[in-house]
Amino acid sequence: MKRLRFTAPSCQRRLLHCLAGLLTASATLSAGAEDGAPDFGWTSRLVGEGHELRRDSPLAAGLGLTDFGRDRYRIEQELRGRVGPLSLLLTATESGQEGVKPSGRFVANEAYADLSLGGQRFSVGKKMLSGDVAYAFRPLDVLQRESRLQLAAPQLEGIPMLSWDNFTADGAWSLVIANPGHQRRGEAREDGSVALKIYRRVGAADLHGVLRNSNRYGLELGAAASMVPSDALELHASALLQRRGERQVPLADGASVAQLLSADSALVTEAIATPRKVLVGGTWTSAEGYSLLGEFWWDGTTPTPADWQRLVRQAARRAALSGLPGVPAAAVAGATAASTRMFDQGNLAQRGLLARLAWSEPGGAWSASVDVLKSLGDGGWTLTTALAWQGERLRFDAGLRRYGGPADAAYRLLPERAAAFVGISLAY
Amino acid sequence: MFKRIALLSLAAISLAALCILGIPLCGQVMAAEDAKVKALLKQADAYRLAMESGRVETEVRTFRAGVLDKTRLYAVYLKPGHRSLVLFRTATERGQKMLMLGDDYWLMMPSSQRPLRITAMQKLLGEASTGDVATMTWGEDYDGRQVGEETIDGVPCLKLDLVGQRKGVSYPRIVLYLAKKDHHPVQAELYVASDKLAKLARFQLGTVDGRKQVTVMTLIDHLQKERSTEVHYLSRTDKTLSDDYFNPAFLVRADLTQ
Numbered sequence: 001m002k003r004l005r006f007t008a009p010s011c012q013r014r015l016l017h018c019l020a021g022l023l024t025a026s027a028t029l030s031a032g033a034e035d036g037a038p039d040f041g042w043t044s045r046l047v048g049e050g051h052e053l054r055r056d057s058p059l060a061a062g063l064g065l066t067d068f069g070r071d072r073y074r075i076e077q078e079l080r081g082r083v084g085p086l087s088l089l090l091t092a093t094e095s096g097q098e099g100v101k102p103s104g105r106f107v108a109n110e111a112y113a114d115l116s117l118g119g120q121r122f123s124v125g126k127k128m129l130s131g132d133v134a135y136a137f138r139p140l141d142v143l144q145r146e147s148r149l150q151l152a153a154p155q156l157e158g159i160p161m162l163s164w165d166n167f168t169a170d171g172a173w174s175l176v177i178a179n180p181g182h183q184r185r186g187e188a189r190e191d192g193s194v195a196l197k198i199y200r201r202v203g204a205a206d207l208h209g210v211l212r213n214s215n216r217y218g219l220e221l222g223a224a225a226s227m228v229p230s231d232a233l234e235l236h237a238s239a240l241l242q243r244r245g246e247r248q249v250p251l252a253d254g255a256s257v258a259q260l261l262s263a264d265s266a267l268v269t270e271a272i273a274t275p276r277k278v279l280v281g282g283t284w285t286s287a288e289g290y291s292l293l294g295e296f297w298w299d300g301t302t303p304t305p306a307d308w309q310r311l312v313r314q315a316a317r318r319a320a321l322s323g324l325p326g327v328p329a330a331a332v333a334g335a336t337a338a339s340t341r342m343f344d345q346g347n348l349a350q351r352g353l354l355a356r357l358a359w360s361e362p363g364g365a366w367s368a369s370v371d372v373l374k375s376l377g378d379g380g381w382t383l384t385t386a387l388a389w390q391g392e393r394l395r396f397d398a399g400l401r402r403y404g405g406p407a408d409a410a411y412r413l414l415p416e417r418a419a420a421f422v423g424i425s426l427a428y
Numbered sequence: 429m430f431k432r433i434a435l436l437s438l439a440a441i442s443l444a445a446l447c448i449l450g451i452p453l454c455g456q457v458m459a460a461e462d463a464k465v466k467a468l469l470k471q472a473d474a475y476r477l478a479m480e481s482g483r484v485e486t487e488v489r490t491f492r493a494g495v496l497d498k499t500r501l502y503a504v505y506l507k508p509g510h511r512s513l514v515l516f517r518t519a520t521e522r523g524q525k526m527l528m529l530g531d532d533y534w535l536m537m538p539s540s541q542r543p544l545r546i547t548a549m550q551k552l553l554g555e556a557s558t559g560d561v562a563t564m565t566w567g568e569d570y571d572g573r574q575v576g577e578e579t580i581d582g583v584p585c586l587k588l589d590l591v592g593q594r595k596g597v598s599y600p601r602i603v604l605y606l607a608k609k610d611h612h613p614v615q616a617e618l619y620v621a622s623d624k625l626a627k628l629a630r631f632q633l634g635t636v637d638g639r640k641q642v643t644v645m646t647l648i649d650h651l652q653k654e655r656s657t658e659v660h661y662l663s664r665t666d667k668t669l670s671d672d673y674f675n676p677a678f679l680v681r682a683d684l685t686q
């Protein structure tokens with residue numbers, strides 16, 4: 001599906017109003033929906049954000065050219081529903097960033113049809129394909145490649161796909177062609193690939209398997225399990241082996257001045273032979289509404305502590321060049337900003353540990369959570385607290401996250417010290 | 429001495445004979461009692477779900493201190509073999525699904541497209557306890573005995589003490605009161621695993637398609653005193669889904685209207 005971008009405020013307003021009209025009509029239709037009849041829901045959401053930048057960051061010289069800390073608000077209108085075999089999730093979003101005119105985008109996050117032909121089941125269109133049994137990090141999420149643990153995350157955007165699904169009494173398999181016609185694209189989630197997904201239920205355990213082939217990673221083979229050994233305890237594990245992997249890392253230490261000042265070469269793609277990803281975890285829940293989640297993982301495709309230390313050294317070398325004759329300040333800022341793309345890689349902790357304590361008022365409206373993520377390799381950490389209230393139609397969310405750790409730890413190097421958000425949504 | 433041995437032998441033979449003859453007799457009495465209770469439960473179940481498979485449209489109203497707090501809509505598909513699929517139909521929960529296969533449970537959140545295996549405890553903590561909505565029969569899940577008769581709200585009732593026969597039942601023990609006259613459910617005391625009284629259920633009958641059916645179940649929470657819940661059964665249809673729909677992997681598909 002093509003993403004539409006529009007910037008003129010009047011155009012945004014018209015489109016939002018049109019969408020609101022469509023949504024209202026849909027909401028009316030949904031009241032009497034039966035199987036096959038249109039059935040739609042509409043949600044309006046306002047999210048306000050605040051960020052505290054780390055002005056003493058080694059990467060501070062490039063911050064002005066990045067998006068770090070700029071997000072201020074987001075207004076979303078969301079339509080979700082189904083007409084016949086067609087499922088839709090459409091969002092219209094207006095975003096405000098510090099020092100930038102508000103911008104808008106209209107996205108078909110999902111638009112797909114689930115079909116049955118000759119006793120076989122197919123899906124075609126754009127659909128979310130997230131998968132895996134884990135919470136903080138998902139080795140088996142080889143198609144959607146969802147960024148986990150985002151604060152006030154926007155709706156996921158699906159992947160163009162075609163799948164053939166087969167179901168038995170206690171199992172299933174799906175053959176999925178993702179991004180048909182694509183070879184290697186800018187991001188891994190945009191690559192064309194073929195995947196076979198297998199599911200089997202054995203007693204109180206779910207077993208999952210995946211085999212995927214893509215130009216970028218070659219063959220990927222993964223397996224996961226989730227089991228419930230008692231009324232209160234759930235255990236899960238997930239592992240993936242890739243034929244090849246890659247990660248974005250800084251230049252080698254002996255890089256020339258010209259290389260250091262080039263934004264295009266601030267990071268290089270490092271190939272990794274047969275990397276592995278593994279996660280184990282579990283959740284315990286009490287009758288009083290408390291739950292404790294613990295997960296430990298290893299991600300062989302994440303930059304190593306040595307890579308983050310090299311990023312710091314290069315930022316220092318660039319800062320030292322600043323002000324020297326013949327060295328434009330813009331080049332220093334541009335190359336430093338480009339090097340912050342290292343944070344765009346989904347997982348920053350090669351060996352990670354997440355502990356999450358959550359509480360939900362039994363049968364009630366309130367819920368709260370606190371989670372600590374620790375990177376065991378470099379000592380970096382994040383601390384996140386969140387609070388939510390769910391009413392009849394209204395929902396309120398608020399959260400706060402802090403980043404910390406030793407000076408050269410990945411989470412400590414993030415140009416943000418803390419972030420906070422409040423969100424309010426109304427569903428029809 | 430010989431006389432004492434003879435007396436002891438006679439006592440041992442008598443005891444053995446009592447065991448050999450008495451246990452089957454006792455077993456027969458218990459089996460008859462079991463069959464009677466099963467028959468009573470089957471009759472009571474018919475007032476809640478008079479079909480083996482079907483779709484039940486349910487509206488759940490939760491009250492806090494007597495004031496309406498929330499209203500939630502669910503479509504529940506039931507199939508023999510302890511299979512139920514709950515579709516959440518309220519605007520704030522649209523797209524959520526819960527699948528229950530015996531003692532195993534899965535929850536599907538629309539934002540992730542990933543069925544989550546959840547524990548019995550997590551199922552119980554859900555809003556309005558989806559277990560209360562998805563469980564429409566006692567006969568398949570409970571055994572017990574009649575422990576007396578009582579009058580509830582002026583209705584003479586049989587009092588049954590029931591014990592869950594599966595690990596996954598929401599309430600391991602139920603004290604059920606059935607009307608003596610036609611065996612329709614009048615009241616149920618629902619006990620959690622610690623044998624604490626969790627909820628008191630009262631059943632309201634109405635005439636649906638010419639027959640008497642439970643139209644409202646009121647749950648008075650005894651653990652959270654200010655809470656009560658009304659489960660309104662809006663419709664019951666004999667729509668049957670194929671087995672595919674009761675496969676956890678199928679939850680990511682949208683073949684059903686939410």
